[in-house]
Amino acid sequence: MSRGNVKNLDSEIDLVSVISLQSVCICFLLMTVVWINIGSFQVKQAVGGQAAEDTKKEPALWTLVKPDGAIELRLENAPAKLVKAFGMVIKGVEGKPNLESLKQSLGQLKSELPEINMALIKPESKSAYGEVIRLMDVIKGEGFASLGVAPL
Amino acid sequence: MLSSCSTLGNTSFASSVESCSTLNPKGGKRGMSTAAALMLTSLVDAFSILVAYLLVSMSNTGEVLYVDAGTELPAAKNTFALERHTIIKIKKDKLSLEEKEIDPNSLVAMLVEIRKQWGEHNTDPQAEAALTIQADKSTPYEDINRIVTSGNNAGFGEINFAVLQN
Numbered sequence: 001m002s003r004g005n006v007k008n009l010d011s012e013i014d015l016v017s018v019i020s021l022q023s024v025c026i027c028f029l030l031m032t033v034v035w036i037n038i039g040s041f042q043v044k045q046a047v048g049g050q051a052a053e054d055t056k057k058e059p060a061l062w063t064l065v066k067p068d069g070a071i072e073l074r075l076e077n078a079p080a081k082l083v084k085a086f087g088m089v090i091k092g093v094e095g096k097p098n099l100e101s102l103k104q105s106l107g108q109l110k111s112e113l114p115e116i117n118m119a120l121i122k123p124e125s126k127s128a129y130g131e132v133i134r135l136m137d138v139i140k141g142e143g144f145a146s147l148g149v150a151p152l
Numbered sequence: 153m154l155s156s157c158s159t160l161g162n163t164s165f166a167s168s169v170e171s172c173s174t175l176n177p178k179g180g181k182r183g184m185s186t187a188a189a190l191m192l193t194s195l196v197d198a199f200s201i202l203v204a205y206l207l208v209s210m211s212n213t214g215e216v217l218y219v220d221a222g223t224e225l226p227a228a229k230n231t232f233a234l235e236r237h238t239i240i241k242i243k244k245d246k247l248s249l250e251e252k253e254i255d256p257n258s259l260v261a262m263l264v265e266i267r268k269q270w271g272e273h274n275t276d277p278q279a280e281a282a283l284t285i286q287a288d289k290s291t292p293y294e295d296i297n298r299i300v301t302s303g304n305n306a307g308f309g310e311i312n313f314a315v316l317q318n
Binding site: 015133 | 202210219233284292309
């Protein structure tokens with residue numbers, strides 16, 4: 001058999017069609033890409049969601065927002081010493097909750113009582129929804145995994 | 153030989169490096185074309201990177217929530233990925249359930265019906281019926297509270313607030 005009859009096994013990719021395919025892909029993906037990420041904040045109804053006997057006696061922090069922006073902290077199912085130490089009112093700044101002071105207090109509480117994971121929030125009826133979410137975000141950021149809202 | 157009988161031979165251009173060289177510019181010779189050369193390999197590489205990046209950043213969960221114009225969601229850092237649940241929207245005193253405007257007085261009855269249907273299809277005993285609330289950040293909390301309470305009365309144990317991820 002002569003060398004000329006041997007079939008050439010080399011093959012090449014047609015770059016024009018590859019580029020066309022990629023251009024179509026890029027256009028499609030650019031049109032469908034999500035630029036704004038929407039997440040969710042998970043909470044539970046703090047009161048009335050379950051029977052009293054089903055409720056576990058675990059430490060919980062009540063956060064009550066006052067009309068002047070002050071935040072009242074109240075500890076439940078915790079050692080009496082800590083209940084006394086962390087039962088406080090954080091004054092608001094220009095009618096809004098002072099989230100920086102709250103963050104510090106929660107950090108201290110978490111270091112004293114690491115097993116505390118539950119925080120219950122009772123906002124003021126006229127509070128803006130955005131402010132309530134910011135408050136929840138700060139509390140969750142300090143390691144309180146389980147959040148609940150109390151009905152007004 | 154390979155390039156002369158292949159499609160590449162028809163589509164490839166002279167090397168841009170060769171024509172753009174400043175040390176020995178072949179492009180400077182008389183009669184040479186002044187058209188810029190295109191490096192197809194690097195173009196394909198760049199396109200591939202772009203496709204890979206866009207594929208990674210693409211949302212594969214589909215459209216979960218449609219945010220109306222004029223509604224500014226509150227922002228938060230410690231959030232979860234949004235999942236598809238029953239959606240209630242508040243927009244300027246108007247309430248809509250699954251994109252249909254409803255009478256606020258009939259909210260509980262409608263939620264009870266949805267909860268009943270969910271209970272018939274749900275097979276996981278640990279799962280809780282969930283509700284997603286979407287509202288503008290300036291909405292008074294008393295409006296949100298009405299929905300949270302209605303959801304709780306209807307048997308929705310989990311309430312999700314739609315927020316923008318920071």
